[in-house]
Amino acid sequence: MALCCPSSPRPDPGSLLPACFGLGCDGIDQRLGGLPRGRLHETIGRQAEDVAAASAFSLLLAWRALERSKPLLWIRHDKGERRSGRLDPHGLAALGIDPARLLIAHAGEEKVALQAGLDAVRCAGLGAVLIEIWGKPPVLDLTATRKLGLAAEHSGVTVFLTRIEAQAQPSAAHTRWEVTAAPSAPFPADAPGFPAFALTLLRDRRGVPGFSVNLEWDCDTGSFREPPLPRGLVPLPARRPAAAGRTLARAA
């Protein structure tokens, strides 16, 4: 594989279990203890505009969860395709994801998408399955997510359910994240930088308390990291009030 492979051994602090995958960011990994493979993880984008951030976060998590040489299946719904457009493999490659390992399935109805997702999760040859669902269809209930979760536990395939234009609702997901885009750390000449996400952990079945964090995706190493301090920020002089520095940091 020409592109980076997240399953390659990396110096991981916090000694993650092999059944878990980390975000690649030490602070968060220690806090979470990694995310388990073979479980259902849910990502929520509240508004239609959050589609890029929410689906990208699911995709990047799935890429981190992927074991060597196994492919990734993204099940899309025609409604999502109409609203957010199709995927650009060159954009995927730019994120550090190998498009050759991605399979796409298009479903015309939510029910079909969930059924296809369930079939895919039962197939142990897959590394991860992404299901993109828009709105709040009646078929996506506790039973449906429970089925997905059980199938995932059985086969070891990690499932990511991306819900766009939706509110958090009871589900059998192992973790639930709310995602929006965050301002990126600018590049020279005020150019947009690496993808940045504002994440909120809404639920974790292991009882990890919820928290909010901004993370940046490093396309080169294939890992998340805490955004660097804004460039051009001078260290605070000793006798200046700290509050001024904080406003400065927020404005940058």
Added chain:
Amino acid sequence: MRIAAVDARALELGLTPGLGLADARARVPDLDARDMMPDRDRALLERIADGCERYTPMIAIDGEDALVLDITGCAHLYEDERGLAGHLLNSLSPLGERELSLRLALANTPDKALALARFGWKGATPNDLPVAALQASPQTETALRRAGLKTIGDLATRPSAPLAARFGSALVTRLARILGEEDARITPRRAPPPIIVHRRFAEPVARVDDMLAALEALLGEAGEEMERRHKGGRRFDAALFRTDGKVMRLSIETGHPARAPAPMMRLFRERIDALRDPIDPGFGFDLIRLSVPVIEPLAPSSPSLDGEEEKMENGIDSLIDRLSTRLGRTRVTRFLPYDTHIPEQAAFEAPAVDRRPATWDQPEAGEPPHRPLHLLHPPQLIDVTAEVPDGPPRRFRWRQTMHQVAKSEGPERIAAEWWRRADGKGLTRDYYRVEDMDGRRFWLFRHGLYGAEKAHPDWYIHGLFA
């Protein structure tokens, strides 16, 4: 309006094709005239041709009104040729509410049979047929008639060299074919598949489950045949012939050559579940045929050196097969690159069932993504305010929301592919990566160079970045 076709009774009354409708009405006031519908006629002919596939796979449609069946080696199933013809006439009689007038001819070459069916009568031989059976141009026909040559028999007795010199060699060839001296094979509507198995039922089968059981048995038979030949099938077509002549077709496809009946049967069940209308057995099916049109080499048994790996691969392949069968073969895809600068054409989705993964370029290190994750198709027109007409956007309105641009980078200039266009023109696009105040990143472009190509270039949004 002119009459295109008449039935036997109208012919008795002296009406012929080509007569004006007003003239015909003047002669026969209570004439029952219908509009001509060539599409419907064609559909009926296709339907009859489908039904005839129970006799032979070699069927061709000739012109607007004829079917040619190559029944070489097929007649013994109905005792002899006459038995087959009788069965064919019987099976066509309940077709439609109106009676079809049928003319049937048996001959050793297709052209002879066609000429006899179109121009002949009971007990006629090719020599008795009029020269019109040659279907030559009207001038040739008139010339032949003026020369006193009225029937094919008159022509047959003449030497062929002067005929060829006067009327062209095509006429002589045609004559030889009608006389059965020269053979010409038909081009069948569907190429006969390399493997074909079928099962006939003495009594029509009206239950779908029984029909599926028979199909499974056929899959087993086809599998054994393929194993003998060291082949595996990539496509399986099942044709279910109903007693009333209707034919239902089901087909499945696999990503790899296969011959084991059980997974094929699962795919057929998937296919049946995905049908919009359930299978209607009507009065029952009396023939099921399974054909394997695409076969590829497959070793008698695939020994696996690395058993686990192979099992994994098979898992993925069978999943792709199943999803392709259920969702449609073009709905389960993988990406393939295409060599162009135009962003929306630089990749395409190909059915995963028949394409292998491609290799992709590695991105530049240390750079944020220059291509979006989602590509809007087509790009959507937006209202943009920029400080200078050829500068980066300051704010834009998309889907009734105003976005203030906080960061931007560009332009990345992509020219139209003038070398592919006949007029050598096309508008240049200036792409900007922008980020709004909320941190959402977009890909916008100005369509046309300000001043040089367009006075007021439009702006479009083309993609969403992660």
